[in-house]
Amino acid sequence: MEIKRILPQTFLVLSMVFILSSFMLNETNIKGYEIGDEVSNIDLKNVDETMVSFLDYKDAKGFIVIFTCNTCPYSVASEDRINQLDAEFKSKGYPVIAINPNNPNVQPDDTFVLMQQKAKEMNFTFPYLYDESHSVYAQFGATKTPHVYLLQKEKGKNIVKYIGAIDDNVRDESAVKDHFLANAVNELLVGKEVSVKKTKAIGCSVKV
Amino acid sequence: MNKLLLIACLFLFHSCLNSSSETNDKTEENTSELNESKSIIKSTIPSLSFSEIEPFFRRENDTTYVINFWATWCKPCIKELPYFEKITENYKDQKVKVVLISLDFPKKVASNLIPFVRKRNIKSEVIHLNDSDANTWIPKVSEEWEGAIPATLIYNKQERKFYERSFTYEELENELENILN
Numbered sequence: 401m402e403i404k405r406i407l408p409q410t411f412l413v414l415s416m417v418f419i420l421s422s423f424m425l426n427e428t429n430i431k432g433y434e435i436g437d438e439v440s441n442i443d444l445k446n447v448d449e450t451m452v453s454f455l456d457y458k459d460a461k462g463f464i465v466i467f468t469c470n471t472c473p474y475s476v477a478s479e480d481r482i483n484q485l486d487a488e489f490k491s492k493g494y495p496v497i498a499i500n501p502n503n504p505n506v507q508p509d510d511t512f513v514l515m516q517q518k519a520k521e522m523n524f525t526f527p528y529l530y531d532e533s534h535s536v537y538a539q540f541g542a543t544k545t546p547h548v549y550l551l552q553k554e555k556g557k558n559i560v561k562y563i564g565a566i567d568d569n570v571r572d573e574s575a576v577k578d579h580f581l582a583n584a585v586n587e588l589l590v591g592k593e594v595s596v597k598k599t600k601a602i603g604c605s606v607k608v
Numbered sequence: 609m610n611k612l613l614l615i616a617c618l619f620l621f622h623s624c625l626n627s628s629s630e631t632n633d634k635t636e637e638n639t640s641e642l643n644e645s646k647s648i649i650k651s652t653i654p655s656l657s658f659s660e661i662e663p664f665f666r667r668e669n670d671t672t673y674v675i676n677f678w679a680t681w682c683k684p685c686i687k688e689l690p691y692f693e694k695i696t697e698n699y700k701d702q703k704v705k706v707v708l709i710s711l712d713f714p715k716k717v718a719s720n721l722i723p724f725v726r727k728r729n730i731k732s733e734v735i736h737l738n739d740s741d742a743n744t745w746i747p748k749v750s751e752e753w754e755g756a757i758p759a760t761l762i763y764n765k766q767e768r769k770f771y772e773r774s775f776t777y778e779e780l781e782n783e784l785e786n787i788l789n
Contacts, residue, residue: 473713543755543756565743568740568741571713580743600742600754602746602756602757603755603756
């Protein structure tokens, strides 16, 4: 008789603990990475159909992770610059890794095939990865395209050093005065701390 | 002679009628021209820098402001525009003001934004924000804003809330009601 009473009560308490803890987990996920956080490895499909992960880059000093998509006008306006960043920094140890966070069921312009077309048209020199589980963007806390996370390897861990915009003028490359991202990478390359760690820019919301 | 006089009178009378109806037509024409120009004026959307629109974010009166950031190319923005229009309509007798701030590219204002606003017959106030220094003005709207659109600020003297998300009508009205009360 006592067991009959205890079991349902225990079950109730356990379920409440479970529910509350899952809420707390969700909170952490929604926040995303902050400056100084360690980034977990990614393993995503590239437009050339191979899988790409941070672990593939044994000699890299870090990564320029950019969430971007096929048709957002702000992403499109940034494409040349993303290619230029890869050209400038890949050989210095900071390759660009682009990730499309959008769900093609919500945003039909962002199918894998259209990503492949985009990469070919724009001669992307960097991986353009498909976030199939639509969870990597959430892990990072990326809220828009384009959204940049600059990582530096410290004792084998990828640490976030800069978050935000490529530069101070998304719409007009010729009018850029402040190359936020390039400045940050250059500071890391000479062993300095990044002086401007977070910046903001207008972008398209992630479509999931 | 009398008959001729009568006919002449009738003729004159008829012309008078015609010209008065012409005048009426003209008045109608004038009115519709006025309406046209009113709508043209309304569709000539001001293109402003952030410092010029900054006062919209710092009003200290009894009005509750609903300020939405959008663009014609932003699908979720377009989807929720009717809800903001509905707020303008449903709250027209209350101290609530909706402002729609477009972030369309400056070279697309004439070709895309103005025709869009005209075609949809948008009643809420529309302003075009032409200020490329986003890293400076985004935090001035809200420190919480990463820069994604759609985004909305609802504020009055008592309360200020920022939403980097889209809304259903019910959600939007609910948030507004919470801030009004």
